Amino acid sequence: MIDNGLLVQMILGALLGLSVYLPMAAGQLSLATPAFYAVGGTLAALLSTHGSSQSTISLWAVLGEMLLAAGLTAGLALLVGLPVLRLRGIYLAIATIALVEMVRVAILNLPFTGGAAGIFGIPQPFQKPFGYVLFSGGLLAVCGWLFQRLEASRLVRSMAAIRDDELASRCMGIHTTRVKLTAFVASAVLAGITGVIAAHYLNTWNARQGSFDVAITTLAFVILGGSRSWLGPVLGGLLLTALPELLRPVGDLRLVLFGLVILLGPVFFPQGLITPTLLERLGRWKP
């Protein structure tokens, strides 16, 4: 049922879930992840197809692209984040949807991004999907390790404080703007480098990769997985990416069922699948 190809997509889903989770851990509902994902993917597609028609690429070159994508998305996130993070709740969500749509239309219309068809023949660093499983799985493991390590850090505690009460945390001397911006930039960088891997894995890249739909699905990863611990979005990303594929036997009904999951999930599991109580019970993992 789950082959290596699907496994890669599931891991990429988990990474995007983490990207949406980061600002949310600081109480900010940002849907900007697909915009940065699209920027990262487009950058990788442009760089690796520019002036060469080879079908393979060295892993070092891909790592270089990831570094560049991280720099570019971090810069963009700083630029956009400063004005946008002053907004709260639904306003921030709408502003970031606008950002996603602007990036989508830009990629669709820029003269060098291939229009609606996009960019084809992106070279591969690995010959088999299994290589991508190891590579993206490694990245996910590093992220998980970082999240777990930083759980007790000053930054992550400040994020949790802002999430619980922004005004009170500002009174406690937390530099809220800086903390929110840090979370936003980290989220953008993670989305950007995930885009680089996705572009190589998919072999083709176009404007539809970062659309409003992606904003919704990635948000659903966090909401259904649980937004109280980094394990939530990882689980949500893995499960919800696999779901439409596993539902393939039911044919055209699968997207209806997928919608039902998003519709009814928050009704029956308001805290998501991974709740603080569950983590408490598991003992070792303190939220």
Next chain:
Amino acid sequence: MDTLLQTLLNGAASGGVYALVALGYTLIFSVLGVINFAQGALFSLGGYLTYLLLGGKIGVNGALPGWGLPIALPFWLALLLAALGSGVVGLLVERIAFAPLRRRGAEPLLSLITSLGAGVVLVNLLQLLMGAEGYAFPQGAAGLAHLPDSLLLGGARIRTIQVLLLAISALAVASLSLWLERSRSGKAMRAVAEDPTTATLLGINSVAVVRLAFLLSGMLAGLGGGLIGMSVSLAGPYFGISYGLKGLAVLVLGGLGSVPGAIVGGLVMGLAEALISSAASGWRDALAFAILFAVLVLRPSGLLGRRQLEKV
């Protein structure tokens, strides 16, 4: 070559539809403080219902190819019934996606997800039933057949349907404003929007008001869908989603929760899009969001909105 008058009228006509969608958001936002993301799907639904009620047949990729309603209603009636149908489905969305969360006092932003889920279900049911193909409305629908195809207005040729579009949306917007301003139930809705607790203490049934808001909001979306289907075509079940997003931009432009703001915002957006030269038409879709982004950053209360005071 379009004359300026033509361009302006076309812009105003699509602006009227944007205003309808934005008003749908506004009604729900003002009573509940949330956004109903199923609005775009209800827009699609309205378009398809109108198509079927006009006697249109399901295409080859649908679940029942060649099937159609045994009736072909006049345009006016089809539009009205389709709007009503979307309104009823809007009520259903409230029951499934909003009411359970509200009863539990859950985080209001969760309803963002559930309403989106409702939208995904609706759009994909439409796709299942009607197929992904585009539909053009039956030509010469009853009630429109005797109208000329275009009118000569001040030296400019204007499609009759554009004039109708503008007239119908203006009528809908005007009657909605009048109803909110004058009628007892409209006043009740404004009271709930102002302060739900006080309104309930004054004996207003706030649950009924919320349901009414969803019914009306669904009707506005459905009406918009029918009108766009009539003037352009139905470009597949997802066609309402982009109108839903544009309506969101208009909502912010006018100021969240402001009725006149939604109307002015819709017109501004429609005219701005119409005035973009056809050479840059690919960028037209970005305009709404660039405006939206700029408004949020520079003036989050919108053109005609009230500045919100943060309660601590």
